[in-house]
Amino acid sequence: MAELRTEEEQLDAIKRWWKENGTSLIVGVALTAAGIFGWNAWETHQENQAQTASLRYQQLTNLSAADELDEEALSEARRLVSEITDNHADTLYAEMALLLDANMAAQQGDLETTRTVLEQVIADSSRPYVKSLAWLRLARAELADGNPERALELLDEPISDSLAAQRANVRGDAYFALNREDDARNAWNEALNLAENQEQPLYGVQFKLDDLGTQETAL
Numbered sequence: 001m002a003e004l005r006t007e008e009e010q011l012d013a014i015k016r017w018w019k020e021n022g023t024s025l026i027v028g029v030a031l032t033a034a035g036i037f038g039w040n041a042w043e044t045h046q047e048n049q050a051q052t053a054s055l056r057y058q059q060l061t062n063l064s065a066a067d068e069l070d071e072e073a074l075s076e077a078r079r080l081v082s083e084i085t086d087n088h089a090d091t092l093y094a095e096m097a098l099l100l101d102a103n104m105a106a107q108q109g110d111l112e113t114t115r116t117v118l119e120q121v122i123a124d125s126s127r128p129y130v131k132s133l134a135w136l137r138l139a140r141a142e143l144a145d146g147n148p149e150r151a152l153e154l155l156d157e158p159i160s161d162s163l164a165a166q167r168a169n170v171r172g173d174a175y176f177a178l179n180r181e182d183d184a185r186n187a188w189n190e191a192l193n194l195a196e197n198q199e200q201p202l203y204g205v206q207f208k209l210d211d212l213g214t215q216e217t218a219l
Contacts, residue, residue: 053088056080057097064100069107077104095121095130099137106141114141132160139170148177165194165202172208185212 060080063073077100084097098121105113118141121134139154151174159167172187188205195202 053084053091053093056084056088057093060084060097060100064104069104074104074108077101092127092130095125095127099130099133102134102137102141106137106144111141111145114138115145128158129160129162132158132163135159136163136166136170139174143170143174143177148174162198165191165198165200168194169202169205172205176208176212181212185209188212 057080060077063069063077063080069077081097081101085094088094098117102114102117102121105111105117115138118134118138122131122138125131125134135154135157136159139151142148142154143151152171155167155171155174168187168191172184172191175181175184175187188209191202191205192209194200195205
């Protein structure tokens, strides 16, 4: 009987504890479950967003790869740029989409839009490599617009070392536009050396050197 009484007392104690704490326990479990569900839902949403951004960017890449864009293709490409930048604003896809947008504008001869878009990337991006690409392409745009001095100024920005060969190449183009042939030759030779050391293909530089002549100039 003592054992039975002890069990009954334990059962009564459990009932009392449940009466006093059961509601808060249920609420706590429910909140925990809701939190887990909410986190999982957020992760799923982020994954879906990343997949969508990737798909749209691939579509944009495919469109912009064409040598020439007709009005329909250009309109679709710009729609994709807007969708990516509006819906995935803080992602790398958005910044790369803007770089492609700048390239398409340059292909259309719209250097003002090219300049505006690249300056936006430089101002907004926190990624050094993306900013470097934008500075390099902005220098090309300034060169195409007849501003080699401005191009040289832009090439003095902190451009990533991985783009050093490309920077030297554009610097050579700017010097050549200024009729500074020795400086152009040195820059193009530097570009070839950097490209070889970094195992990066760099097309067209040797042709420019061949056209300029083979005179050796000290670096």
